[in-house]
Amino acid sequence: MKLNLTKVVNGCRLGKIQNLGKTGDHTMDIPGCLLYTKTGSAPHLTQHTLHNIHGVPAMAQLTLSSLAEHHEVFAEYKKGVGNFIGMPESLLYCSLHDPVSPCPSGYVTNKSVSVWGGGGRVEMTVSKFMAIQQALQPDWFQSLSDGEASCEEAISIKRARKSVDRTLLFLDSCLRLQEESEVLQKSSIIGVIEGGDVMEERLRSARETAKRPVSGFLLDGFQGNPTTLETRLQLLSLVTAELPEDKPRLICGVSRPDEVLECIERGVDLFESFFPYLVTERGCALTFNFDYQPNPEETLLQQNGIQEEIKYEDQIKKIKTTGCNQKMTSFEINLKEKKYREDFSPLVKECSCYCCKNHTRAYIHHLLVTNELLAGVLLMIHNFEHYFGFFHSIREALKSDTLAQLKELIRRQASGELGNTNLTLH
Amino acid sequence: MAAGAAVPTSLESAPRIMRLVAECSRSRARAGELRLPHGPVATPVFMPVGTQATMKGITTEQLDALGCRICLGNTYHLGLRPGPELIQKANGLHGFMNWPHNLLTDSGGFQMVSLVALSEVTEEGVRFRSPYDGEETLLSPERSVEIQNSLGSDIIMQLDDVVSSTVTGPRVEEAMHRSVRWLDRCIAAHRQPDKQNLFAIIQGGLDADLRATCLEEMTKRDVPGFAIGGLSGGESKVQFWKMVALSTSKLPKDKPRYLMGVGYVEGRRPCLWGADFWAPLTLHGGVYGGQGHSLAVGEPRRTRLSQGCQGGHLGSPPQSFSLSAALPHTCTPSYATDLVVCVALGCDMFDCVYPTRTARFGSALVPTGQLQLKKKQYEKDFGPIDPECSCPTCKRHSRAFLHTLLHSDNTAALHHLTVHNIAYQLQLMSAIRASIVEKRFPDFVCSFMNTMYGDQTLCPPWATEALASVGITLS
Numbered sequence: 001m002k003l004n005l006t007k008v009v010n011g012c013r014l015g016k017i018q019n020l021g022k023t024g025d026h027t028m029d030i031p032g033c034l035l036y037t038k039t040g041s042a043p044h045l046t047q048h049t050l051h052n053i054h055g056v057p058a059m060a061q062l063t064l065s066s067l068a069e070h071h072e073v074f075a076e077y078k079k080g081v082g083n084f085i086g087m088p089e090s091l092l093y094c095s096l097h098d099p100v101s102p103c104p105s106g107y108v109t110n111k112s113v114s115v116w117g118g119g120g121r122v123e124m125t126v127s128k129f130m131a132i133q134q135a136l137q138p139d140w141f142q143s144l145s146d147g148e149a150s151c152e153e154a155i156s157i158k159r160a161r162k163s164v165d166r167t168l169l170f171l172d173s174c175l176r177l178q179e180e181s182e183v184l185q186k187s188s189i190i191g192v193i194e195g196g197d198v199m200e201e202r203l204r205s206a207r208e209t210a211k212r213p214v215s216g217f218l219l220d221g222f223q224g225n226p227t228t229l230e231t232r233l234q235l236l237s238l239v240t241a242e243l244p245e246d247k248p249r250l251i252c253g254v255s256r257p258d259e260v261l262e263c264i265e266r267g268v269d270l271f272e273s274f275f276p277y278l279v280t281e282r283g284c285a286l287t288f289n290f291d292y293q294p295n296p297e298e299t300l301l302q303q304n305g306i307q308e309e310i311k312y313e314d315q316i317k318k319i320k321t322t323g324c325n326q327k328m329t330s331f332e333i334n335l336k337e338k339k340y341r342e343d344f345s346p347l348v349k350e351c352s353c354y355c356c357k358n359h360t361r362a363y364i365h366h367l368l369v370t371n372e373l374l375a376g377v378l379l380m381i382h383n384f385e386h387y388f389g390f391f392h393s394i395r396e397a398l399k400s401d402t403l404a405q406l407k408e409l410i411r412r413q414a415s416g417e418l419g420n421t422n423l424t425l426h
Numbered sequence: 427m428a429a430g431a432a433v434p435t436s437l438e439s440a441p442r443i444m445r446l447v448a449e450c451s452r453s454r455a456r457a458g459e460l461r462l463p464h465g466p467v468a469t470p471v472f473m474p475v476g477t478q479a480t481m482k483g484i485t486t487e488q489l490d491a492l493g494c495r496i497c498l499g500n501t502y503h504l505g506l507r508p509g510p511e512l513i514q515k516a517n518g519l520h521g522f523m524n525w526p527h528n529l530l531t532d533s534g535g536f537q538m539v540s541l542v543a544l545s546e547v548t549e550e551g552v553r554f555r556s557p558y559d560g561e562e563t564l565l566s567p568e569r570s571v572e573i574q575n576s577l578g579s580d581i582i583m584q585l586d587d588v589v590s591s592t593v594t595g596p597r598v599e600e601a602m603h604r605s606v607r608w609l610d611r612c613i614a615a616h617r618q619p620d621k622q623n624l625f626a627i628i629q630g631g632l633d634a635d636l637r638a639t640c641l642e643e644m645t646k647r648d649v650p651g652f653a654i655g656g657l658s659g660g661e662s663k664v665q666f667w668k669m670v671a672l673s674t675s676k677l678p679k680d681k682p683r684y685l686m687g688v689g690y691v692e693g694r695r696p697c698l699w700g701a702d703f704w705a706p707l708t709l710h711g712g713v714y715g716g717q718g719h720s721l722a723v724g725e726p727r728r729t730r731l732s733q734g735c736q737g738g739h740l741g742s743p744p745q746s747f748s749l750s751a752a753l754p755h756t757c758t759p760s761y762a763t764d765l766v767v768c769v770a771l772g773c774d775m776f777d778c779v780y781p782t783r784t785a786r787f788g789s790a791l792v793p794t795g796q797l798q799l800k801k802k803q804y805e806k807d808f809g810p811i812d813p814e815c816s817c818p819t820c821k822r823h824s825r826a827f828l829h830t831l832l833h834s835d836n837t838a839a840l841h842h843l844t845v846h847n848i849a850y851q852l853q854l855m856s857a858i859r860a861s862i863v864e865k866r867f868p869d870f871v872c873s874f875m876n877t878m879y880g881d882q883t884l885c886p887p888w889a890t891e892a893l894a895s896v897g898i899t900l901s
Contacts, residue, residue, distance in 0.1 A: 039834035040827070046841050048488055048818055070830055076806050077826070086822040118833055342512060358486070358524045362516060366479065366508045373483035373837055 040085035080137035145192035188215035223253020240267030276383035454772030502537035510576035518578025674772030785843035817849030
């Protein structure tokens with residue numbers, strides 16, 4: 001694998017990762033995102049509907065939390081998880097946890113880490129972890145890590161230190177076991193940067209991890225409440241400054257458009273795409289504009305979109321199942337609202353996704369009101385495509401040195417300054 | 427009473443929409459082609475049921491790719507949500523759901539009676555209370571046709587006076603005669619006979635005389651097609667096939683015969699609501715499956731609408747819910763056997779929710795019956811559902827993968843099975859049709875029974891009898 005940087009602009013890295021995959025002929029663009037999956041499948045989507053989407057990333061994210069309990073099946077199958085899930089052509093990255101599901105704390109020991117799947121807790125020592133990876137044979141996988149520091153609000157220095165120590169120990173053990181495994185020669189280990197909010201520990205983690213022969217870095221523990229993001233962002237810059245330029249930097253738990261941009265500016269390359277999934281699950285469609293080219297129509301925004309959404313936001317109960325904020329954002333519209341009942345326009349005008357080319361807001365509204373399964377399918381198609389389009393626009397903006405405009409456009413939408421009813425996309 | 431019924435006035439001679447391509451020389455099986463406003467349809471045909479303007483979790487593009495050319499919508503559901511006015515604004519049901527091929531809508535009568543607690547049938551129509559806003563409405567023959575006119579479906583059904591086949595006595599006769607009168611009212615009210623084909627529905631329960639009378643009367647009306655109704659509701663299989671055979675013996679050959687809602691298995695509980703819905707923001711806190719197993723015991727969030735079947739299985743509405751009742755059917759059903767036998771008896775069109783519904787319980791249809799893919803035995807079964815099946819699910823996925831996915835909360839698992847089960851049905855009908863055209867239908871039937879039951883002699887007695895009655899002997 002080779003990371004080629006085309007340019008670096010204000011901390012943002014634009015480039016390509018080449019020679020990826022078992023055959024060495026895949027490429028990934030950075031900044032970019034990974035296709036979010038649940039138990040090896042894009043949520044709600046079969047191969048057919050997944051292929052309806054334009055711009056699906058070359059690499060999909062699998063989560064050990066959904067797969068670890070099926071270890072024996074993979075071991076017997078022998079042909080790797082890519083073949084098992086019916087995605088032999090895709091690059092695969094295996095993360096430890098699912099960014100959407102909660103991560104109960106208090107279960108990491110010096111010898112093991114636990115994940116939670118449908119069948120309950122699966123405890124993994126390094127050897128079990130590596131045995132599972134042997135059975136899965138992903139292209140990339142994050143090393144076993146102690147990420148509990150990020151689950152807690154105020155972390156003690158002692159705990160932060162422990163998370164770094166343990167994670168390095170786990171990493172060294174994983175690397176050792178990888179050397180002994182023929183099967184895993186073709187897989188790449190991603191080192192995990194821990195340390196909570198403690199700067200010294202974060203720097204230590206970054207420097208030490210960078211000394212190991214890892215293929216990339218996962219920045220763990222920078223997710224969480226938007227209110228604490230500012231502090232974490234400062235730390236993020238310091239951390240990425242310690243990392244080699246020629247290896248990709250992934251971040252977990254960060255997927256909102258505004259937060260994505262902040263992280264890209266601080267040297268992050270790859271993101272998870274669970275945000276469009278969350279939007280789908282609340283019956284919403286992404287409509288935020290990422291077309292930052294000056295456009296006279298932009299000044300004729302309809303403001304009526306904002307009022308109702310703020311009202312809705314006040315009314316909606318915060319769902320506690322996940323660590324992520326489940327409230328509706330201003331990047332989306334809620335198709336359950338009565339005003340969409342007779343709206344025969346597509347979700348987003350000029351969006352070329354399968355949903356927008358074939359269906360109307362009124363139809364999606366009907367599907368949601370009647371609790372029909374197709375609502376999830378169509379919204380997922382649209383939301384993924386919209387989100388992947390956003391990443392494309394980031395890369396384009398970097399190419400043409402116009403990221404500032406894109407960032408401003410996103411910032412204004414995040415704060416609700418701009419109306420959300422659909423601007424023209426070019 | 428029927429003799430005194432008025433002859434329909436304004437309907438000119440109905441078009442012959444069915445072209446016979448081949449007939450089995452022994453049995454009553456026929457292969458044909460329906461000429462419908464949204465394109466031709468080969469018969470015998472299985473029509474998947476897309477109740478609320480959607481084929482559950484699969485897109486119209488997927489449905490088209492499977493070769494489906496006609497599917498069902500339910501007038502009762504659509505009439506309430508989103509309502510005929512909205513659908514009309516959306517360019518009819520075709521426009522609303524973006525389905526380029528044919529649609530058949532039922533009258534709404536059946537759901538009315540089976541799903542609604544307080545419905546009352548009078549000569550006027552069926553009076554009921556909407557489960558959504560509590561408003562009282564009357565579904566009359568005129569209103570049913572009016573709604574279906576707005577929906578714009580290619581085939582529309584008369585409003586019939588539906589009575590369960592387990593009911594006996596004067597009510598059955600009353601319902602039969604009333605259905606004839608309602609047929610005439612539907613014909614009179616139908617505003618688009620050139621765009622939509624109105625089918626009559628033969629009633630008469632399990633009484634041969636009543637059914638014969640109904641046949642005699644209704645066939646006097648020049649409608650483009652006939653449905654055989656009032657069956658698949660709890661009667662025994664023996665009674666069932668005899669009524670089907672009686673009906674086909676008296677229906678005109680040059681018009682299609684639509685057997686409504688076939689697929690009720692003898693001894694099975696009335697099917698209950700299960701994995702129909704994907705509900706964002708559920709009380710459970712955000713995780714949705716469409717899967718039956720994710721429903722909590724006694725979970726009250728279903729609407730009344732969701733109880734019972736949409737396709738015509740119900741004996742009587744279920745009284746209470748429990749998780750065990752929502753589990754997949756534990757007997758060995760063979761919906762496919764019903765289809766094959768009824769083709770032999772001379773039926774051309776079939777609908778049933780069973781294949782799509784059972785998919786959402788994790789059950790895959792195969793030539794030997796069904797696979798309950800959630801069961802442990804499939805955990806490491808790395809072959810496809812059916813190696814002979816050419817559907818996208820079988821081409822790419824293994825039983826083991828589907829097993830794993832079914833135990834997750836990813837609804838994709840259900841969609842994979844829905845695709846397969848529809849493909850199975852359509853492939854079965856194709857195979858049946860080819861055998862009729864190639865003059866080897868009786869051999870096909872024997873071979874089919876062999877595969878399904880391991881031996882022809884193990885075929886259920888009712889089916890053996892039914893086949894024998896039309897000249898097909900299972901050795």
